[in-house]
């Protein structure tokens with residue numbers, strides 16, 4: 042179901058006209074209120090009046106995470122502190138936190154796009170939505186919460202942690218939708234198994250999963266184990282939080298990015314050149330309506346592509362293809378570029394392996410090494426050692442064939458790798474400690 046039929050089905054021409062008006066307003070606002078952006082305009086030799094088409098956006102430089110860090114905490118805010126009603130922050134894996142401030146209207150916009158997103162996944166006001174994204178400075182919990190409330194659904198604000206208790210809550214409250222990271226969904230499922238709860242017997246029918254990269258193979262695994270539709274939701278704190286883009290149940294193919302609020306571009310991550318529609322590169326987003334901390338051409342570091350072909354659901358907003366990785370998560374193993382998700386896809390094709398895996402990168406005698414630790418399921422674990430060893434060899438061979446990199450595959454006992462309550466930690470790079 043569409044939450045906001047008019048906006049979600051705007052013909053492209055109207056959508057672009059709206060984007061241009063909003064872009065011009067945005068440029069005027071940041072020029073007047075944010076010294077950082079005024080300087081950027083001046084250095085580029087232009088004023089907001091020079092932005093006459095969407096294409097003119099190219100005249101402005103990118104904004105990067107480092108810029109937000111340099112102006113920590115509030116230096117890029119575009120409204121007086123009095124107008125900020127909420128702060129969130131993302132720590133990321135390295136460096137100083139990035140702080141985002143929301144005005145009342147920003148929170149309303151966020152609730153709107155998050156509600157649209159849940160509706161696209163097939164959730165409506167009759168649903169009970171169990172939110173197991175963390176509540177706090179992380180945007181996941183409160184973002185999904187705001188969307189579900191705006192939709193008129195019943196929200197269970199479970200947050201992360203107490204996993205077995207959450208499995209009981211899911212059963213007892215009869216949640217029909219679950220919002221959390223895909224890795225935490227599997228963790229919840231395992232806790233349910235241990236407590237004798239089969240998710241397939243519960244009323245649960247929709248998963249709204251995101252905040253970390255995952256693959257089509259992992260989707261199939263989750264759907265089969267839990268008996269639900271596992272839907273992909275995208276977002277990032279700097280731009281808003283969950284609900285920047287969302288898959289629709291009708292096509293389950295690419296995430297509609299709400300273009301009346303966010304203007305996407307795809308660039309070559311090395312040269313910064315804007316790539317033609319359909320090509321894969323780094324996603325760059327301009328926030329068209331945000332008031333607290335608007336961003337012009339923000340480099341997300343997420344690798345994806347834009348699909349402008351019409352979608353069967355009737356929504357006209359462009360679709361982001363599944364995130365292939367982050368340009369800063371890409372591993373370079375002896376010169377070969379490898380994304381963790383490529384390895385995940387290969388692992389998930391082997392029967393008996395679980396989606397619980399970790400990549401350990403090291404440097405031994407000046408050579409990069411990559412060890413893939415992956416848990417096997419109980420059935421395979423009970424098999425003979427010989428069989429397990431031959432499976433390790435087969436996976437190593439497949440990875441070498443498809444990705445061109447030599448690895449060491451280590452099959453691990455079920456439940457031996459650490460579980461995360463939020464984003465899974467897939468990479469341990471020991472080279473960084475040396």
Ligand code: DLL
Nearest residue numbers: 131181251252253254274275276277278282283364
């Ligand atoms: O993870 C916001 C969010 C919360 C999105 C809940 C979806 C659901 P950050 O902590 O700032 O914000 O992390 C943003 O997470 O740049 C991507 O690299 C990654 N990410 C988010 N959603 C997806 C997804 C939240 N569906 C970073 N697929 C982003 C792959 C994703 N990666």
